[in-house]
Amino acid sequence: MxxxxxxxxxxxxxxxxxxxxxxxxxxxxxxxxxxxxxxxxxxxxxxxxxxxxxxxxxxxxxxxxxxxxxxxxxxxxxxxxxxxxxxxxxxxxxxxxxxxxxxxxxxxxxxxxxxxxxxxxxxxxxxxxxxxxxxxxxxxxxxxxxxxxxxxxxxxxxxxxxxxxxxxxxxxxxxxxxxxxxxxxxxxxxxxxxxxxxxxxxxxxxxxxxxxxxxxxxxxxxWILPDERPLSAELESFLDAAAPPVYFGFGSIRAPQDLSRNMIAAARAHGRRAIVLRGWADLALVDDAPDCLAIGEVNQQELFGRVAAVVQHGGAGTTTAAARAGAPQVVLPQHTDQHYWARRVRDLGLGAAHAPDPPTADSLTAALGEALAPDVAVRAKHIATEVRxxxxxxxxxxxxxxx
Missing domain, CATH: 3.40.50.2000 (Glycogen Phosphorylase B;)
Structure with missing residues (x-):
């Protein structure tokens, strides 16, 4: 055929x-x-x-x-x-x-x-x-x-x-x-x-x-494509250096204004390090502090199992990858199906659904606080066993x- x-x-x-x-x-x-x-x-x-x-x-x-x-x-x-x-x-x-x-x-x-x-x-x-x-x-x-x-x-x-x-x-x-x-x-x-x-x-x-x-x-x-690519030596070193960081990524869509600055501020407010996916929007770090790392294309299936939370735009693939890895999530929906996935993450107890408004440092800090709650981590690990x-x-x- x-x-x-x-x-x-x-x-x-x-x-x-x-x-x-x-x-x-x-x-x-x-x-x-x-x-x-x-x-x-x-x-x-x-x-x-x-x-x-x-x-x-x-x-x-x-x-x-x-x-x-x-x-x-x-x-x-x-x-x-x-x-x-x-x-x-x-x-x-x-x-x-x-x-x-x-x-x-x-x-x-x-x-x-x-x-x-x-x-x-x-x-x-x-x-x-x-x-x-x-x-x-x-x-x-x-x-x-x-x-x-x-x-x-x-x-x-x-x-x-x-x-x-x-x-x-x-x-x-x-x-x-x-x-x-x-x-x-x-x-x-x-x-x-x-x-x-x-x-x-x-x-x-x-x-x-x-x-x-x-x-x-x-x-x-x-439809999940198995990914066996290793993480880069730089990323492995960053992950091993301290407690699990928070991953921030907006994939291949436009990013709201000042997103990198607000995301990093939210992670630091919770005493967390940050990994920022550059993506198609070319997101960048705000300073040279060692608590943040910017990365390019990455094996999400490997990375998401090693982070404290995944903050993302609500694409079907990223939402599924994070759920499959048992990672708590914060979804920042912008358009089309992203609002649906944000609601599902919230309703399933997997994390927080940010309002459709542009995210601020304060709003991201609050949403990330919800996702980092201990009971959310437990729920995310449980749901991971049910994802096909x-x-x-x-x-x-x-x-x-x-x-």
């Missing part, structure tokens, strides 16, 4: 796709990946054919969080360019494939290309919040002027608005390509892309799918059986 795995987005969107690709390859399947060009080296390092789609994304993490959002015309052009690039790249990469798996929620071209070629199609998401359910609100998009749901509007109304946003943003562009291919137009873009049987690549303990009528969700568990690690294997074998 030949499988095309495609995604649009940053590391949190790509890493699960790579995990599934590696597992399929181990099971003897022919796999290829279509993703942003930033990830070519990683994918090809596993000897997996790679097709780039769209522009490089890394520079977006360095944009000032106070920068003005794109104008409606700029956003319209970005959307149009993305759809055009997708149809070109996905169509080329799908040549000779038996099934297309779209990882995440923005691979607008994938199902149409699958229809054109008469092959299978699966949509797999990484968080329950992206799939319609009366039991939770849709994800939040600050660039569109949205704020997290405050309970004043019912979830059904919010999901209806979400469906309209999908149509307003994508429908005309999508249908132009479908018409050119001789396919019927789509009236509901979200339902078209998600299908009536989407897959959910999220851990059932951390992000369980709530029972709801009308959507038959297949929850495989999170076989999601990619379950998904791979299901694909092999289904297609």
């Amino acid at each position: 030949r499988v095309l795995l495609c995604t649009i987005g940053s590391r949190g969107d790509v890493q699960p796709v790579v995990a599934l690709a590696v597992r399929l390859q181990e099971l003897g399947q022919d796999v290829r990946v279509c993703a942003p060009p930033d990830f070519r080296e990683q994918v090809e390092g596993f000897r997996i054919p790679f097709t780039p789609v769209g522009p490089e994304l890394r520079s977006t993490g360095k944009v000032s969080p106070t920068a003005a959002p794109p104008t409606p015309e700029q956003r319209r052009r970005m959307v149009a360019d993305s759809v055009a690039a997708q149809f070109e790249a996905v169509a080329a990469a799908a040549e000779g494939c038996d099934v297309i798996v779209a990882g995440g929620y923005l691979v607008i071209a994938a199902r149409t290309v699958a229809e054109q070629r008469g092959i299978g199609y699966v949509l797999a998401g990484y968080c329950p919040a992206f799939l319609p359910s009366p039991q939770h609100a849709p994800p939040v998009y600050p660039m569109l002027g949205e704020k997290p749901a405050d309970g004043t509007v019912d979830n059904g109304t919010l999901w209806a608005r979400d469906a309209q946003r999908w149509n307003d943003t994508w429908r005309d562009l999508l249908n132009a390509h479908r018409t050119a291919a001789g396919l019927a137009p789509v009236t509901d873009v979200r339902s078209h892309l998600f299908t009536d049987r989407p897959w959910l690549a999220a851990d059932p303990t951390l992000g369980p799918w709530p029972e709801t009528a009308g959507l038959d969700v297949v929850q495989t568990g999170a 690690t076989d999601g990619a294997d379950i998904a791979a074998r299901r694909l092999m059986a289904q297609f």
Whole structure:
């Protein structure tokens, strides 16, 4: 079987796709990946054919969080360019494939290309919040002027608005390509892309799918790529020098203003050392004191088991990695599914959910104090025993059986 795995987005969107690709390859399947060009080296390092789609994304993490959002015309052009690039790249990469798996929620071209070629199609998401359910609100998009749901509007109304946003943003562009291919137009873009049987690549303990009528969700568990890279000698030395430090990282998204300064101040307020992940935002230390260390790309699976707490943005992958390692967490949600994961960390007793407001030294100090409480550490160790690690294997074998 030949499988095309495609995604649009940053590391949190790509890493699960790579995990599934590696597992399929181990099971003897022919796999290829279509993703942003930033990830070519990683994918090809596993000897997996790679097709780039769209522009490089890394520079977006360095944009000032106070920068003005794109104008409606700029956003319209970005959307149009993305759809055009997708149809070109996905169509080329799908040549000779038996099934297309779209990882995440923005691979607008994938199902149409699958229809054109008469092959299978699966949509797999990484968080329950992206799939319609009366039991939770849709994800939040600050660039569109949205704020997290405050309970004043019912979830059904919010999901209806979400469906309209999908149509307003994508429908005309999508249908132009479908018409050119001789396919019927789509009236509901979200339902078209998600299908009536989407897959959910999220851990059932951390992000369980709530029972709801009308959507038959297949929850495989999170797609985790095993990481056996050693920690650097510098990092090992820092970890061994004193009590476990606090890890701070914002991954591949923009960082709020003065984040490094406020994070380090919070750690010092609790008498803790700090490890700061530079990430795509190029976070830096505020001084040369020996109680802080800035690091680049790192094996989270190894590091998180050796820190006192993980302070992070609330990406699905980082949240799962910290939970799997038994590390207390502070989640600083900014957009989309991050608010969902912040609530889950809080509700499961794994740490603190920071308010969606920009973090200050005082607010981070308070949140970190919650996460460092002894009972939270005990709870985090317990939950770690329930986090599954076989999601990619379950998904791979299901694909092999289904297609």
